[in-house]
Amino acid sequence: MARALLDPGDSAARQTDKLLQIVDVLMRRVEQGTDQSGAAYAQFERAAMLEDQVRARTRELETALDLLNESNARLAAANRETEAARRNLTDAIETVQEGFGLFGPDDVLVLCNSRFGLQLRDIRDRLIPGMSFADYVEVVSASGHLRLPDGLSPQDWALQRLRRHRDRSTSFTVELTGDLWLQVSEHRTGDGGTVILQTDVTDIIRAERETHGRLMDDQARIVRATLDHISQGVCIFDAEARLVGWNDRAAELLAVSRTRFRQGASFADLVARMLASQRADAQGLGTLLTWVATPGPRPPLRFDMTRAGDVVLDTFAQEMPDRGFVVSVTDVTAERRAIAALSRANETLEARVADRTRELGAALAQAERASATRSRFVAAASHDLLQPLSAAKLFLASMEDENLNPRALDALAKTCSALESVESILDALLDISRLESGRLSVRQEAVPLGPLLDRLYQEFFPLAQDRGLSLRLRPTEAVVLSDPVWLRRILQNLIANALRYTPAGGVLVGVRSVQGGLRVEVTDTGPGIPAEEHQAIFREFHRLNARASASEGMGLGLAIVERATALLGHDVTLDSRLGHGTRFILHLGAPAPRDTSPPRAPDPRDPRDPRDPRPDLPRGLLGLLVAEDAEMRRALAHLLEGWGVDILDVPDPDEALGLTDEIALAPDFVLVDCRAGTEEAGFTLMRDLAARYGPLPARLLTAARDEPLRLRARRAGAPLLYKPVDPHQLERFIAQLAPRTP
Known part of the structure; x- marks a missing residue:
């Protein structure tokens, strides 16, 4: 009954009023009723129950009202915290040195700091929260402070900017008027919003530009110095066939006045000048003109061009990536x-x-x-x-x-x-x-194999490491009768050959004493050598499964091994199984007794050990350099002057004697470069100098490897330095000297 009379949608006060009215009516009916069957009492009971229900309902409503008040209080506190966090966030982004803007997931600007768009002063006031991202891009593209690339309209720039906005992260640099630069970085947030950072990178761009300019200037100076010091004539043209670089040698070889070579001169004008001089090769220049006018990629062009006076110029033209081209000419008259x-x-x-x-x-x-x-x-x-x-x-x-x-x-x-x-x-x-000449002499002596193999091990160990291979050496105290230089050359070639053809695993070098005498074995884990190739591998320029090349070997090592072993009275054989490696065996004959004499001076035929420390050079030395070849003379003088040595360089012995007589001063040392057949002039010069000043430290520079010449030079007090001259050997010779007292 009470549930039917009360409306749950009414407020607590309204429901209470209704219940009180019901109770009042029921009480009046009880007091006025004459029903003797007890109906009035029943109604009273019902009224009392209703009153209890009203009280319980009232308490529930009061509890709900308390909870509602508590929730309202918490919501107010949360709102205060949110507002405080918003103020803190605003303060935080205001302290950021870059421009900061935050767009919500709906691409509407939520907040930004005062530096956002600061460089775009004409639109800065329009960048306010509530604007859409598209409006932001449109406003920025129309700014008068934005410097757009040539040919790009504000609308095109805005479209490109909106396409970048599709990426989750992007960064690009914008040029502004006044030589200002702004880096814009855009990143997505976790809820789909967008954060934009604007960083002023003007100082960085200017510094990089200045550094790049200095770098270009340095490169230009290097290129100019290079062009001025080469024997070739070089002309560099841009894509419009205008001259942008050249050297004086080009004017000299092409027989064109140097005044015609100027920045921006056209290629056609230079060709016309050469034709007008009636000293140029019209056919060759026509070939070059046709090549320059060729559309599309131009292949390198090389041809001989004849100039008046029977001068032959090797002409080479090559295109550069920007359609410019380089033309070089070399005087090859003597060669032709x-x-x-x-x-x-x-x-x-x-x-x-x-x-x-x-x-x-x-x-x-x-x-x-x-x-x-x-x-x-x-x-x-x-x-x-x-x-x-x-x-x-x-x-x-x-x-x-x-x-x-x-x-x-x-x-x-x-x-x-x-x-x-x-x-x-x-x-x-x-x-x-x-070796093929048959005139080579050897020097047989007792050679300890241990030190020799140890030096080769030190020489090849870094190479083995670089190739990921192991190199093992079994120690030995064996001594053999042989030529130390050629024996070293043989073993050097065998070890180098083993390392070159071993892709994985390693190489083992050891000495074995057998019934036939001593033998050195070089064993590798390479692919092996087919039986039909056992003889062929000792031929010149023969390499298994590879072509001869300067970087991987010319196929001469084993040919030298075969001829040198025959010259020394030794023998070389091999055992090999395909897929299991190869063993080269150098048969050396019977052991020799150990040599107990003092160590010998190093043989000049041996290369200098690269591990030797660099010697200290004395100062104040005066050297006399005699070299007919001008390039060789300049190179040696340049090297020695770099070491602090004063050099008197002359082209021939007569001038050397005249110069020393003129200055009346003996040199501290003498270097004589001997071409083939001119060694006798070098010996004569040393005798003349010795007659004037006494014996002088000297070295003869030669490419001849004749043993009689080596012995004669040593007896004359001017040991040989073989060409190409090893700077380290020359440095060791200079380090042993001291300035002569006047």
Whole structure:
């Protein structure tokens, strides 16, 4: 009844009023009722129950009201904390040195600090919370302080900016007027909002620009110095065929006035000037003009161009990435004449060989002459190449003490490595030539194998480590009768060959005493050698599964081993199983008694151990350098002057004697560069100097490896330094000297 009379939606006060009214009505009916069956009493009971229910309901409503008041209090406290956090966040972002803006997940600006858009003064007041991201981009794109790239409209910039906004994170740099730069970084928040940071990077950009400018200036100076010190003529043109760089050698070789070479001069104008001089090769210049006018990528172009006076210019043109191009010219007149002379000589030689072949009627004689000719040619060519190679090594050695940047040091190291590869090839060619000539003399003596193998182990251990291989050496005290230099060369080639062809595992070197005498075994874990190749691998320029190259070997090592072992009376054999490695065996014969005499002076044929410390050089030395080759003379003088030595450099012995007589001062040492066949002039000069000043420390520089020449030079007090000259050996010689007292 009470549930039907009361509306749960009424307030507690309204429900209480209703219950009181019901109780009052019921009480009046009880007092007025005459029902003798007790109905009035029942109604009274019901009224009392209703009153209890009203009280209980009232208490529940009061409890709910208390809970509601408590919740309202907590909500108010939370609102106060939220507002405090918002104020703290606002204060925090205001302390950030960059411009800060926060957009909500709906891309509406929630808050920003005073530095947000500060550099864009004309729109700064429009960047306020409540604006959409699209409106923000539109306003920024229309700012007069924003410097747009050429050809880009504000609308295009805005579209690019909105595309970047799709990424979760992006960063880019914006250029402003007044040479100002702003870096904009945009990152997504966890709820999908966006944080934008604006950082002023003007100082960084300007510093980088200044550094880049200095770098470009330094590079320009280096390029200019390089161009001015090379024998080639070089012209550099931009994509519009305008001259942007050149050297004086180009004007000299092309027979064009230096005044015509100026910045921005057109290629066509220079060609016209050359044609007008009537000294140029019209056909060659026409070829070059056609190449320059070629659309699309231009392949490198090389041809010979003849200038008036029978001057032959090797002309080379190559395109640069920006469609510019470089033209270099080299005077190869002497080389072409030499080739022509050689061609004529070859024709004469072929005729003579044909005549002699017909006379003898034996093909074997012809093969022997061809072999001898090849050996002489290799020896002569190697000797001629040693001269410029020696000069190059000396120039590079003089740069070791310079304060070079890391890039230059890396380039210097790579250049030295390349020259060492060339030198090793030339040494191998000379070894083959000398071994085939049959005129090579050897010096037999007792050679302890332990120190020799230990030195080779120290030499090859770093190489083995670089290749990820193990190199093991079994110690030995054996002594053998052999030539120490050639024995070392043989073992050096065997170990190098084993390391080169072993992809994994390692190499073991050991000495074994057997019934036939001593033998050195070099065993590797390489792929093995097929039985049909056991003889072929000892041929020149033969490499298994690889071509001959300067970096990986020319295939001469085992050829030298075979010829040298035959010369020394030794023998070399091999055992090999495919997939299980190879063992080279050097048979040395019976052991020799140990030599108890004092240690011998180092053989000049031995290379200097790279582990030797660099000696201290004395100061105040005066050296006399005699070298006919101007490049060699300049290289040696440059190196020695870098060591603090004063050098008197002259081209011939007569001028050397005249200069020393003129200054009336004896040099502290003498270096004489001897070309093939001029050694006698060097010995004569040393005798003349000794007659004037007494014996002088001296060295003869030569590419000849003849044993009689070495012995004669040592007896004359001027031991040999072989070319290409090892700067370390020369340095050791200088370190032993002291300035002469006047």
